[in-house]
Amino acid sequence: GAGVSQTPSNKVTEKGKYVELRCDPISGHTALYWYRQSLGQGPEFLIYFQGTGAADDSGLPNDRFFAVRPEGSVSTLKIQRTERGDSAVYLCASSPSGTRPHEQYFGPGTRLTVT
Amino acid sequence: AQRVTQPEKLLSVFKGAPVELKCNYSYSGSPELFWYVQYSRQRLQLLLRHISRESIKGFTADLNKGETSFHLKKPFAQEEDSAMYYCALGNQAGTALIFGKGTTLSVSS
Numbered sequence: 001g002a003g004v005s006q007t008p009s010n011k012v013t014e015k016g017k018y019v020e021l022r023c024d025p026i027s028g029h030t031a032l033y034w035y036r037q038s039l040g041q042g043p044e045f046l047i048y049f050q051g052t053g054a055a056d057d058s059g060l061p062n063d064r065f066f067a068v069r070p071e072g073s074v075s076t077l078k079i080q081r082t083e084r085g086d087s088a089v090y091l092c093a094s095s096p097s098g099t100r101p102h103e104q105y106f107g108p109g110t111r112l113t114v115t
Numbered sequence: 116a117q118r119v120t121q122p123e124k125l126l127s128v129f130k131g132a133p134v135e136l137k138c139n140y141s142y143s144g145s146p147e148l149f150w151y152v153q154y155s156r157q158r159l160q161l162l163l164r165h166i167s168r169e170s171i172k173g174f175t176a177d178l179n180k181g182e183t184s185f186h187l188k189k190p191f192a193q194e195e196d197s198a199m200y201y202c203a204l205g206n207q208a209g210t211a212l213i214f215g216k217g218t219t220l221s222v223s224s
Binding site for chain 1: 119149158159160161164201203206208210211212213214215216217
């Protein structure tokens with residue numbers, strides 16, 4: 001079956017602009033995760049959804065970052081007033097169970113560049 | 116504090132040589148540990164998890180609670196093992212993975 005997909009694969013935006021990054025999880029997976037990976041670092045947790053609700057958003061760096069998953073499937077990560085420091089690869093992952101961080105299936109990522 | 120440390124940024128070995136990728140963790144209680152791998156131009160994927168005690172592609176990893184380590188080992192490296200390897204820890208809340216910075220394994224002939 002299809003894996004996790006993310007769009008766009010690359011996004012270049014100017015400082016101060018608003019961006020939306022989309023994630024399509026594997027069908028039937030109730031748990032969805034967003035991570036951010038900066039150059040030379042491992043993925044860093046941003047937010048976790050169980051169904052439609054954000055069960056843990058403790059990794060969001062500040063209030064410019066927001067994510068939704070209105071129907072419990074597709075999720076959108078929204079970044080307002082982008083800054084150059086937001087440049088990174090944004091990874092989405094999904095999992096068939098949300099009770100523990102079981103095996104997570106990752107998407108290819110969206111590379112965000114803020115100029 | 117929950118933390119994963121991978122002390123080596125790069126590990127270069129010759130084909131057929133043994134490989135050990137180091138991972139140390141900090142965690143209170145019983146940790147859930149994983150190794151993820153990212154081959155060139157591919158997405159991040161699970162290699163193995165400690166709870167399964169499995170061997171995947173010849174790799175094994177044993178949890179050593181005394182040394183708080185979860186090193187990844189393979190007796191004979193192959194060129195196709197060249198990739199970025201990440202050690203990951205399930206967080207205390209059960210909501211996310213905490214990743215190390217990764218180690219690039221380069222296997223040459």
